[in-house]
Amino acid sequence: MKYHHLVLLCCAFVAISWPRPAAAEIKVNIYTNLHADPEVVHYSAKNTIELNCNTTESEGDITWEKGGKLVTEVSDLKDRVVIKGHNNNTLTLKDLKENDVGNYTCVLTIGSARYQDSVALATASSAKWGVRVTKNTNVVEGEKLTLKCEVRGDLTLQWWYRNTTSGDNYTQLPGKEERVRLVPYYDEDRKVNVTDGELKIDEVNMGDRGEYICIGESEDGQRFNMTSAVRIKDKYAALWPFLGICAEVFVLCAIIFIYEKKRNKTELEESDTDQSPDQKNTPDHGKESNLRHRQ
Numbered sequence: 001m002k003y004h005h006l007v008l009l010c011c012a013f014v015a016i017s018w019p020r021p022a023a024a025e026i027k028v029n030i031y032t033n034l035h036a037d038p039e040v041v042h043y044s045a046k047n048t049i050e051l052n053c054n055t056t057e058s059e060g061d062i063t064w065e066k067g068g069k070l071v072t073e074v075s076d077l078k079d080r081v082v083i084k085g086h087n088n089n090t091l092t093l094k095d096l097k098e099n100d101v102g103n104y105t106c107v108l109t110i111g112s113a114r115y116q117d118s119v120a121l122a123t124a125s126s127a128k129w130g131v132r133v134t135k136n137t138n139v140v141e142g143e144k145l146t147l148k149c150e151v152r153g154d155l156t157l158q159w160w161y162r163n164t165t166s167g168d169n170y171t172q173l174p175g176k177e178e179r180v181r182l183v184p185y186y187d188e189d190r191k192v193n194v195t196d197g198e199l200k201i202d203e204v205n206m207g208d209r210g211e212y213i214c215i216g217e218s219e220d221g222q223r224f225n226m227t228s229a230v231r232i233k234d235k236y237a238a239l240w241p242f243l244g245i246c247a248e249v250f251v252l253c254a255i256i257f258i259y260e261k262k263r264n265k266t267e268l269e270e271s272d273t274d275q276s277p278d279q280k281n282t283p284d285h286g287k288e289s290n291l292r293h294r295q
Helices: 003-017 239-273 277-281 284-294
Strands: 028-031 040-042 049-055 061-066 081-084 090-093 102-110 113-122 136-140 145-148 156-162 171-173 180-187 192-201 210-217 223-233
Touching (some): 028 102, 049 113, 145 223, 156 192
Parallel strands (some): 028 113, 040 113, 136 223
Antiparallel strands (some): 049 090, 081 090, 102 113, 145 192, 156 171, 156 210, 180 192, 210 223
């Protein structure tokens, strides 16, 4: 073997065996044209936003994820996402919607190692809620209760209940009762079915009053919750005021009847006492009338 061949072989061996930079030296940063390494980027609906991923390592593959899932596999983003640039380092989101909020991650994969950076997209109102239910709900005893949990983003839902009267701990629904069910509903805006999005309770009773909580959790661990206070009305509640009015009318009529009866009795007694005592007690009074008839 020639000398220069031996030198090349040694150099190749050194290059292969030379330790790679430590993981801490490989950095991944997301930036936009307005922000450098932002934690949160706010956007308006219908607009377009571009995220760029900068890495200190030229090797490896770059992928983009939302909530732990490849953006190309998120149904809500279908036909609205474009990945381009060197090694797919640029992500463009078009025609943004309010439910596009969430964490977007640039992932650099080198062998079995992953290096990543994330940015949260948010709207002005998205920070207020990820799930939403009616704060106060009133239902009549014996009727059906339906609570709907509106969802922003791709969330897994759970329902919990606590009886505020007895002070029990929270229990997860639907539980063992057949009359308590979790059913999906169709989200018209996102064009998807929301699994366990509606809580239905048949023939509610007084024991169903309390707090109902809808909890939504994203794949990257973010949790959102909102509580609905449910009040159960007595099914005869509307009847009690009517019966009360009837009772008042009955008592009033009874009072008037008793008063009139006593007044008539008093008038009869007074009419008897109105006759003159001289006419009633003089014995000649009857005789004079007989004499007139004879004449």
